[in-house]
Amino acid sequence: MDVTKIKNIDKITYRGEFDENTSPRKNLPEKASKMLPSIREAIIKSGLKDGMTISFHHHFRNGDYIVNMVLDEIAKLGIKDLTVAASSLTSCHAPMIEHIKNGVVTHIETSGMRGDLAEAVSRGLMDTPVVFRSHGGRADAIASGDIHIDVAFLGAPTCDIMGNANGYNRYEENATMCGSLGYAKVDAEYADCVVIITDHIVPYPNTPCGIPAVDVRYIVEVENIGDPNGIMSGATRYTKNPKELMIAKQTAEVIEHSGYFKDGFSMQMGSGGASLATARFLREKMEEQGIHCDFALGGITGQIAEMHEAGLIDKILDVQSFDLRAAESLKNNRFHAQIDGCFYAGYDFVGAAVNALDFVILSALEIDTDFNVNVLTGSDGVIRGAIGGHPDTADGAKMSVVVGPLTRGRIPTIVDHVQTVITPGVDVDVVVTDQGVAVNPRRPDLAEKLQEAGILLYSIEELKERAEKIVGKPDPIKYKDKVVGLALYRDNSIIDVIHEIDESDMSR
Amino acid sequence: MKLRRSMMFVPGNNPGMIRDAAIYGADCLMFDLEDSVAITEKDAARYLVYNALTTIDYSPAEIVVRINDLESGLGIQDLEAIVRARPDVIRLPKTATAKDVTDCEKEIERIEKEAGIPVGSTGMMAAIESAEGVLNAPQIALASKRLIGIALGAEDYVTDLKTTRSDGTELAFARGMIVNAARMAGIDALDTVYSDVNNEEGFLHEVNIIKKMGFSGKSVINPRQIEPLHRTFRPSQKDIDKALAIMDAIKEANAKGSGVASLKGKMIDKPVVARARYLLELAGIEVDA
Numbered sequence: 001m002d003v004t005k006i007k008n009i010d011k012i013t014y015r016g017e018f019d020e021n022t023s024p025r026k027n028l029p030e031k032a033s034k035m036l037p038s039i040r041e042a043i044i045k046s047g048l049k050d051g052m053t054i055s056f057h058h059h060f061r062n063g064d065y066i067v068n069m070v071l072d073e074i075a076k077l078g079i080k081d082l083t084v085a086a087s088s089l090t091s092c093h094a095p096m097i098e099h100i101k102n103g104v105v106t107h108i109e110t111s112g113m114r115g116d117l118a119e120a121v122s123r124g125l126m127d128t129p130v131v132f133r134s135h136g137g138r139a140d141a142i143a144s145g146d147i148h149i150d151v152a153f154l155g156a157p158t159c160d161i162m163g164n165a166n167g168y169n170r171y172e173e174n175a176t177m178c179g180s181l182g183y184a185k186v187d188a189e190y191a192d193c194v195v196i197i198t199d200h201i202v203p204y205p206n207t208p209c210g211i212p213a214v215d216v217r218y219i220v221e222v223e224n225i226g227d228p229n230g231i232m233s234g235a236t237r238y239t240k241n242p243k244e245l246m247i248a249k250q251t252a253e254v255i256e257h258s259g260y261f262k263d264g265f266s267m268q269m270g271s272g273g274a275s276l277a278t279a280r281f282l283r284e285k286m287e288e289q290g291i292h293c294d295f296a297l298g299g300i301t302g303q304i305a306e307m308h309e310a311g312l313i314d315k316i317l318d319v320q321s322f323d324l325r326a327a328e329s330l331k332n333n334r335f336h337a338q339i340d341g342c343f344y345a346g347y348d349f350v351g352a353a354v355n356a357l358d359f360v361i362l363s364a365l366e367i368d369t370d371f372n373v374n375v376l377t378g379s380d381g382v383i384r385g386a387i388g389g390h391p392d393t394a395d396g397a398k399m400s401v402v403v404g405p406l407t408r409g410r411i412p413t414i415v416d417h418v419q420t421v422i423t424p425g426v427d428v429d430v431v432v433t434d435q436g437v438a439v440n441p442r443r444p445d446l447a448e449k450l451q452e453a454g455i456l457l458y459s460i461e462e463l464k465e466r467a468e469k470i471v472g473k474p475d476p477i478k479y480k481d482k483v484v485g486l487a488l489y490r491d492n493s494i495i496d497v498i499h500e501i502d503e504s505d506m507s508r
Numbered sequence: 509m510k511l512r513r514s515m516m517f518v519p520g521n522n523p524g525m526i527r528d529a530a531i532y533g534a535d536c537l538m539f540d541l542e543d544s545v546a547i548t549e550k551d552a553a554r555y556l557v558y559n560a561l562t563t564i565d566y567s568p569a570e571i572v573v574r575i576n577d578l579e580s581g582l583g584i585q586d587l588e589a590i591v592r593a594r595p596d597v598i599r600l601p602k603t604a605t606a607k608d609v610t611d612c613e614k615e616i617e618r619i620e621k622e623a624g625i626p627v628g629s630t631g632m633m634a635a636i637e638s639a640e641g642v643l644n645a646p647q648i649a650l651a652s653k654r655l656i657g658i659a660l661g662a663e664d665y666v667t668d669l670k671t672t673r674s675d676g677t678e679l680a681f682a683r684g685m686i687v688n689a690a691r692m693a694g695i696d697a698l699d700t701v702y703s704d705v706n707n708e709e710g711f712l713h714e715v716n717i718i719k720k721m722g723f724s725g726k727s728v729i730n731p732r733q734i735e736p737l738h739r740t741f742r743p744s745q746k747d748i749d750k751a752l753a754i755m756d757a758i759k760e761a762n763a764k765g766s767g768v769a770s771l772k773g774k775m776i777d778k779p780v781v782a783r784a785r786y787l788l789e790l791a792g793i794e795v796d797a
Contacts, residue, residue: 240706242731243528407527434531470527470564 034163034219039073039197042218043151046193048074051081052150055142055191057184058088058111059155059167059320063230066155066197068095069222075104083107085147087138087183087341088386091115092230100125109147111135112376112386121484122382124500130383130485132376135319136345136352136392137492139186143342146492152191154184155225156211159198163216164209167321167338168331171202176228179321179330180300181210185340188215199225210338232324238280239273243434247403248277250455251361251432256285257453258430258446260358260399263291268298268360268393271322274403275361279303286312297353298344298360298389300336305329308336317353319344319389345392347491354389354396362390364404366418369460371425371440373402374418376487379411381477381501383485387422391490394427399446406433411474412467414460419477420487421496431460438463478502510570511535511789512657512696513725513741514734519544520553520573526560529569532731533738536570541586542577542601550582554589561593572633574599578611587612591619596631597656602664603634604641609651616654628654633698637661638668642682645689657696657724660686665700676717687722696724705730715740743787751784755795 003009015022036042048054054074056067067086072095074082080103084096089108094116099105108130113121121130133141141147156165157176165188169175176199188194188211195218196211239245251274255261267282269275280303286292295315296304302325307313309329316336321327329336345354354360365385366374373394378384394400400423404413413433429446431438436458439447447457458466478501485498516534518525520541529537539560545553557573573595576582583600590598600612613632620627632654636642642665649658660682662673671678683699690697699718702711715737718726725741728734743751754776761769769776788795 240732242532245732246531409524434528 033161034216035161035201036218036220039070039153039195039220039222040077042153042195042197042220043070043073043077043079045218046151046195048079048151050079053083053085053148055085055147055149055152055154055187056087057154057181057187058086058090059178059181059184060226060231061178062090062092063227063232064090064092064155065222065224065226066153067093070153070197071096071099071104075099075102080104081106083109085109085138085142085149086111087135087187088112088388089114089117091117093117097125107131109133109138109141110386111138111388113383114385118383122377122498122501123503124480124482124484126484129483129497131488132387132485132498133488133492134345134387134392134490135183135341135389136347136354136490137488139183139341139344140346140348141492142186142190143346144348149187149191151193151195152184152187153195153197154181154187154211156181156184156196156198157225158200158202158206159196159216159219160202160204160206160213161219162204163194163196163211163213163219164204164206165196165198165211165216166206166209168327169200169202170206170331172200175200176225176231177324177327177331178231179327180318180338182319182339182344183341185211185338186342188212189340193217195220197222197225199223208338232321232327239277241273243405244273245277246434247274247405247432249281250437251278251401251403252281252285253453253455254401254430254432254437254450255282255359255361257450257455258359258399259449261285261291264294265291265358266295266297266356267293268296268354268357268389268397269301269304270361270363271299271301272363272403275363276301276303278361278403279307283307283312295356297357298393300326300330302326302329305333305336308333317344345389345396345490347392352392352396354393357393357397359399359401360393360397361401361403362394362423364402364413367402367404367414367428367431367460368418368425369414369416369464371428371431371460372418372421373423373425373428374420375422376485377419377498379419379474379477381419381479381499383498387487391423391427391495394423395490399429400427401430401432402428403432406435406463406467407471410471412464412471414464414467416464420498422487424489424495431463433463435466436463478505510656511725512570512698513790514737515572515659515698515725515727516731516734517544517701517727517729520557521545521549523556526556527564530564530566532734534569534728534731534734535725536572536597537566538572538574538599538727539595540574541582541590542574550576551585554586558589558593561590561595570597571595572597572599574601574635577602578608578615583612584615587615587619591616591625591630592623594625594630597633598630599633599635599659601635601661602637602641603648603658604636604638605644606647606651609634609648609655613652613654630654631656633657633659635659635661636682636686637664639665641665642685645685646692649689649693649695655693655695657698658686658690659698659727660700662700676714683718683721683723690724691722697722699723699726701727701729702733703729705732708736712736712740741790743791747787748791748793751787751791752793754780754784755788
């Protein structure tokens with residue numbers, strides 16, 4: 001008998017005849033459980049040490065309590081020099097500034113940043129530049145080990161005692177929901193230790209689930225995981241802003257005549273006012289022309305969910321739900337699927353869903369005459385946005401449409417050079433503003449189709465000049481030498497750097 | 509003929525709205541220095557509108573500026589600045605008599621001369637906002653060659669009548685007077701604003717009434733009202749086809765050197781042609797002269 005062919009044969013043992021002393025299950029300690037009484041206990045049990053990497057998700061948006069609660073406990077335990085790898089950070093995370101000053105957090109990986117934390121980082125708060133990655137880029141980096149997560153602290157609106165966690169609640173009406181846990185699913189799969197923090201322990205099995213118990217090591221029940229109003233509002237409302245409506249109507253026209261609007265198409269839309277309103281106008285066109293959509297991807301809104309329920313969209317691939325209506329649909333509709341960040345946009349994954357998109361509608365803070373788009377830094381050079389899935393979808397989709405007003409207040413949206421390149425011009429096909437449409441010269445085919453349909457096209461330079469004629473040309477922003485942020489493209493190569501802003505001469 | 513289906517109010521002290529006014533496709537833009545501007549903001553608004561008109565290209569919209577009334581003392585200051593910015597039309601508020609129009613015209617003419625602007629190039633329109641004005645509508649409409657139209661301002665008018673805005677009954681007489689006076693003088697008649705911007709149904713109801721009465725168009729206070737307004741004024745395909753047939757018949761008759769055109773055995777007289785022409789313009793179809 002040759003058993004050496006059986007790999008790891010030495011790890012297979014023989015226990016002898018089963019009785020109460022040898023049965024492994026019956027031998028578990030009396031109170032063996034993943035449940036821990038406090039976040040503090042979970043940090044200790046997780047083995048977190050100086051220099052490690054912890055991760056968080058941003059599905060609770062501006063209502064998130066998890067990041068601040070966990071960092072406060074870590075600080076109390078005296079653990080230092082941590083890397084925070086969050087799927088994104090927002091203005092509610094301002095308390096992190098103190099933890100950075102005290103040396104608890106020394107490096108940040110995120111998709112975006114806003115509010116006081118972003119202001120402080122832009123003014124040189126950190127010694128190490130913040131690394132900004134796209135949602136797809138982050139998922140890849142975690143899967144490849146470029147970002148090695150030691151402990152993931154993942155908030156969940158519900159969890160059973162085994163660790164099956166969800167972004168919604170099947171047992172209670174009006175309970176806190178965040179819908180999809182798409183970005184957190186990647187952390188759960190690859191982190192060395194996963195701690196679920198929830199405020200609703202629900203009966204087993206909490207299935208179908210966003211995060212499966214097999215990925216979860218510890219569970220902590222807390223009073224509140226977040227502020228429900230900050231996590232999600234009822235249903236994202238249609239805009240009444242006439243300018244956004246105009247942009248939306250024009251965008252729908254562009255899509256209709258792009259050649260991609262035909263039976264069985266696929267799409268992704270943002271949650272901004274113009275983007276949502278585009279969904280409404282597209283819906284009208286779909287109903288009029290009897291066209292249906294194979295799948296809608298990405299951040300999902302109630303409008304998309306309603307189109308799914310009306311039979312206009314076959315399937316929804318939901319990596320992040322934008323409103324309660326979308327979260328309800330995820331809970332109730334079989335073909336509204338919860339997907340993870342790698343499935344959504346991973347660059348190394350040939351089958352990433354973004355690569356199957358016909359078109360995507362995206363927003364922009366700035367667009368330059370090379371069609372480069374900035375969604376991260378404001379016109380004052382301060383970080384005030386997020387990369388999100390911008391470059392992932394713009395690159396993946398057959399057509400990317402970037403929408404925005406030609407001017408915001410006194411600031412032109414179309415400029416000579418964006419402050420920070422997030423999505424390169426090669427990935428941007430059409431720009432729709434309230435004052436005209438421009439097609440990237442790399443897409444003469446598209447320009448021809450739109451012109452045939454009677455859509456008036458301008459060159460991007462003409463739009464820029466139009467904007468400057470109205471609001472003038474802003475003085476260039478002054479920066480210091482220090483690099484405070486690195487912006488990465490979807491393949492995790494550096495596409496731009498963000499410098500510390502120089503406010504020494506603000507007398508103008 | 510200039511289409512004046514929509515005249516969009518743009519508060520003279522709102523830089524954002526002034527900046528964006530061009531983009532919504534209104535036939536006329538009415539920059540307001542009067543009621544939408546607080547007394548403490550009057551000079552700032554005047555300065556802002558002057559600079560906007562001399563900086564921003566609003567074409568193809570017709571540019572109208574509503575000044576304060578001359579009696580207030582502000583109106584003359586408005587004229588001094590605004591006439592020099594070369595708007596298409598100065599809108600005079602609270603017009604009660606023909607003299608209100610001629611008084612204003614004299615000032616405009618003086619400023620045109622001082623500024624070296626061709627005399628007569630600044631158009632005028634008069635807003636009628638009182639019982640007196642309504643009863644004087646025919647004289648007002650004929651008071652100046654500069655007048656391109658007269659308009660009803662309903663808020664002040666219903667106050668003057670000691671009533672309130674309701675289903676339109678309260679405005680029936682004023683609307684009738686104004687549209688007849690305007691058409692008698694060969695100028696446009698513009699209806700008052702509908703302020704409940706979220707009530708599209710109510711807005712459309714009112715638009716249908718004034719369209720049937722013969723008004724050229726209506727003032728709007730929100731860009732969202734423009735599209736439904738223009739849609740209502742758009743002729744039906746049946747009417748367009750008929751008008752095109754009339755124009756073809758005229759062309760044919762002209763080619764034959766015949767002075768009389770007919771369509772399906774019926775003679776086409778002048779009013780029929782004029783109506784067909786107007787209808788095609790409303791439909792956005794170009795007609796040969």
